[in-house]
Amino acid sequence: MKKFCKMPLQIFGLVIVLSVSSLAANAQEAARLRLDGLDKLGTNSAEKLSFDLDGRLLQLAIRALSNADANDPKMIKIREAVQGLKGIYVRSFEFEADRAYVASDVEEVRAQLRSGTWERLAGIQSKKDGQNIEIFTMFEGDRIGGLTVLATDARHVSVVNIVGMIDLEKLMALQGNFGIPDVNITLPIKIKTKP
Amino acid sequence: MSEIDLAGNGILFPGQATAKVATASVTEISPEARLVVRVRNGDQDAFGELYGRYAAMVHGILLARVPRAEVDDLAQDVFLSAYKNLGSLRNSNAIGPWLAMITRNRAMEFYRREKKTEELVDDVPVRASSLTEATEVLTIIRSLPDAYKETLVLRLVEGMTGPEIAERTGLKPDSVRVNLHRGMKMLREKLGIGVRS
Amino acid sequence: MNDYLWDGSGEPDGDIEQLESLLRPLAYQAPAEPYAVSAVVAAAPVKRAPMYQWAIAAVVAFAALGLGFWMIRSQPPETVTVAALDQRQVSDLAWTERVIEPTVPAVPIESNHPVKAPRQTAAASGRSIRGSQRVLEERQEGRVAADQLLKALRITSDNLNIVKTKVNQVGASTPES
Numbered sequence: 001m002k003k004f005c006k007m008p009l010q011i012f013g014l015v016i017v018l019s020v021s022s023l024a025a026n027a028q029e030a031a032r033l034r035l036d037g038l039d040k041l042g043t044n045s046a047e048k049l050s051f052d053l054d055g056r057l058l059q060l061a062i063r064a065l066s067n068a069d070a071n072d073p074k075m076i077k078i079r080e081a082v083q084g085l086k087g088i089y090v091r092s093f094e095f096e097a098d099r100a101y102v103a104s105d106v107e108e109v110r111a112q113l114r115s116g117t118w119e120r121l122a123g124i125q126s127k128k129d130g131q132n133i134e135i136f137t138m139f140e141g142d143r144i145g146g147l148t149v150l151a152t153d154a155r156h157v158s159v160v161n162i163v164g165m166i167d168l169e170k171l172m173a174l175q176g177n178f179g180i181p182d183v184n185i186t187l188p189i190k191i192k193t194k195p
Numbered sequence: 196m197s198e199i200d201l202a203g204n205g206i207l208f209p210g211q212a213t214a215k216v217a218t219a220s221v222t223e224i225s226p227e228a229r230l231v232v233r234v235r236n237g238d239q240d241a242f243g244e245l246y247g248r249y250a251a252m253v254h255g256i257l258l259a260r261v262p263r264a265e266v267d268d269l270a271q272d273v274f275l276s277a278y279k280n281l282g283s284l285r286n287s288n289a290i291g292p293w294l295a296m297i298t299r300n301r302a303m304e305f306y307r308r309e310k311k312t313e314e315l316v317d318d319v320p321v322r323a324s325s326l327t328e329a330t331e332v333l334t335i336i337r338s339l340p341d342a343y344k345e346t347l348v349l350r351l352v353e354g355m356t357g358p359e360i361a362e363r364t365g366l367k368p369d370s371v372r373v374n375l376h377r378g379m380k381m382l383r384e385k386l387g388i389g390v391r392s
Numbered sequence: 393m394n395d396y397l398w399d400g401s402g403e404p405d406g407d408i409e410q411l412e413s414l415l416r417p418l419a420y421q422a423p424a425e426p427y428a429v430s431a432v433v434a435a436a437p438v439k440r441a442p443m444y445q446w447a448i449a450a451v452v453a454f455a456a457l458g459l460g461f462w463m464i465r466s467q468p469p470e471t472v473t474v475a476a477l478d479q480r481q482v483s484d485l486a487w488t489e490r491v492i493e494p495t496v497p498a499v500p501i502e503s504n505h506p507v508k509a510p511r512q513t514a515a516a517s518g519r520s521i522r523g524s525q526r527v528l529e530e531r532q533e534g535r536v537a538a539d540q541l542l543k544a545l546r547i548t549s550d551n552l553n554i555v556k557t558k559v560n561q562v563g564a565s566t567p568e569s
Contacts, residue, residue: 034299037341051540060530081545090544092219097550107370108342114365115296116289124558133551139285149551160548172556174549247422254420263418329414350397351408352415358397383407387442 016137027146030117031138031146037108040133044100045093048104053089071175081174084165091159098154104154111157113148144168227285235281246274251289252363253298256355259337259344260302261352263330274299294364335385343378346371 023082044046051059062082065075095101113120113136123134131153138146144166223340227248233241257266274279276297320324331354336344349355357375361368395402 008379038403049543051544053537053541054545057533057537058541060534061541064449064538065541066535078545082541088541088544090540090547092547102373103375104342104370107366111292111365112296114292115291116284116286116293119285120553122559124555133555135552140311147548147550153552158551159548160544160551162544162548167450169551171545172552173551174545229407250422251420257416326417329418332411333415351411352420354412354416356400372398376394379394379397379408382411 013094018104021112029081031161032087033109033112033148033157033159033161034090035089035161038093038157038159041091041093041101041105044095045098047094048117049090049092052087053090054089058085077170079175081167081170082194084167085162086164087160087161087162089161093157095155100155101157106157106159107148109150113150118146118148147171201293225288229288231281231284231287231290234278242278245290249363250274251353251355252349252360253294253354254293255349256295256298256345256364257302257335258352259341259348260299262304263333268287270298270300273301287367291363294366315329334386336382338385339378339381342374343381344372346374347378347382350375 015147039050042050062079062085065079065082093101112118113134118136121135123132123138125132133149133151136150137147145164147162147166147168147189149158149160202295227245230245230248231240234245251269253270254266257269257273261269273294277294284290333348336347336351339347346360346363346366349360350357355363357371358368360366361371363373365372394405394408396405397408
């Protein structure tokens with residue numbers, strides 16, 4: 001019995017590492033939403049932006065960002081923001097006419113966000129224009145392990161699902177043109193700033 | 196007019212002063228949520244009650260996706276997984292939608308493990324012709340889009356009403372209505388005008 | 393919409409009634425005995441390996457890890473044959489920080505014999521060209537992916553800030569209690 005007690009730390013460490021990595025993998029999978037139900041919106045949309053970035057592709061993207069403009073402060077901020085990301089999944093559509101999609105088309109995504117592991121952090125809704133932006137988070141302990149932004153109005157549906165350790169402040173600090181290309185799809189809401 | 200609601204803790208973004216906007220009203224605790232609390236406190240009978248409430252929903256969601264022969268085993272897996280992971284459910288009121296999510300994921304995992312890209316065809320032994328016909332209709336229902344087939348199975352096979360489907364799965368009643376209506380329309384087209392006896 | 397389809401009320405729909413009676417045998421059948429969690433948990437026991445088997449597994453795992461690290465460290469860095477590339481490829485490779493080293497071995501010059509390139513050189517060059525092509529393709533993939541990543545970040549950041557701005561506006565206009 002005594003010689004087993006000597007095995008120590010290494011075995012327990014291995015068990016803990018394996019457990020944590022398996023827990024992390026499960027958490028990652030839980031934070032990822034099923035967005036393929038939205039793909040049908042692409043057939044009617046005037047513009048669409050649809051991709052899944054994780055695993056190897058995400059690493060290639062981060063490496064490409066790291067290699068270009070290594071000392072540019074803006075690039076440094078971007079790299080800091082993406083540091084803990086495991087995956088980023090986007091479905092964004094713009095339609096030429098109002099109500100070219102129905103609310104039930106988005107309902108499958110909302111149902112996943114109401115499943116109990118996501119929390120609705122904030123939302124704004126304008127009854128006048130039918131504009132709606134909702135922010136959902138999934139916590140791992142006291143850190144955010146998943147973030148989803150769901151934005152809709154009469155002519156737009158946009159879902160961005162981010163998996164991994166997220167720093168909200170660093171994400172928000174990317175606002176503005178940080179060498180980030182203009183997205184063809186206009187954002188659903190424009191705030192009128194007071195003069 | 197714009198409405199804003201924030202999470203209950205009142206602090207939305209780092210560095211921002213406490214929000215003055217009214218937070219969401221306190222949600223009533225449902226009977227199902229009370230059962231969840233009891234289970235967490237070690238009451239296994241309470242989990243039996245939860246099982247009784249949601250078994251048909253889990254069965255129906257699986258039946259819409261996987262071969263009949265696999266449904267019962269997978270349903271057991273779903274409930275076992277739910278029992279083990281109940282601690283991760285942050286909102287006890289959402290036990291139904293949470294179970295529905297686990298069930299759909301389990302069905303997907305079944306196909307990943309089986310490494311089949313096409314849906315397995317039920318291997319139905321020669322039995323009463325009505326059961327064969329039922330399986331044929333089920334196969335046709337399974338060929339419909341996910342949202343429609345699940346709702347139709349829960350309604351036509353498991354006998355749940357539209358409001359019950361909405362309440363248990365977490366879908367909005369309007370969405371369930373649309374899914375039932377469109378799904379039924381597609382099913383009628385695929386079957387012909389009516390069901391052949 | 394047909395109320396009967398929605399909640400079974402109203403005038404029954406003949407087609408739907410027929411489907412219900414046909415499909416009902418496939419429905420979930422509640423067991424005679426109440427569901428017992430302990431029975432399910434007991435049905436799927438977690439087999440625990442004896443302690444010494446965990447120890448062996450741990451030792452094997454660590455040995456594999458150690459071997460892996462040793463193999464990675466002892467692998468020579470990927471090199472590229474400069475002679476096989478044109479200028480455009482070289483400048484693209486500047487994206488990476490790899491050192492470009494010639495791998496063609498020096499051929500000894502003998503006055504009475506014509507210089508023959510060793511057979512291996514062509515094969516080595518071929519592998520190097522394919523290797524550099526792979527690198528280029530990977531670079532291109534990375535740039536496309538980076539572009540997508542930046543777009544996603546922009547959408548997210550802008551929406552987050554819209555919500556924050558709106559909240560601040562409302563907060564500022566709400567009188568203190």
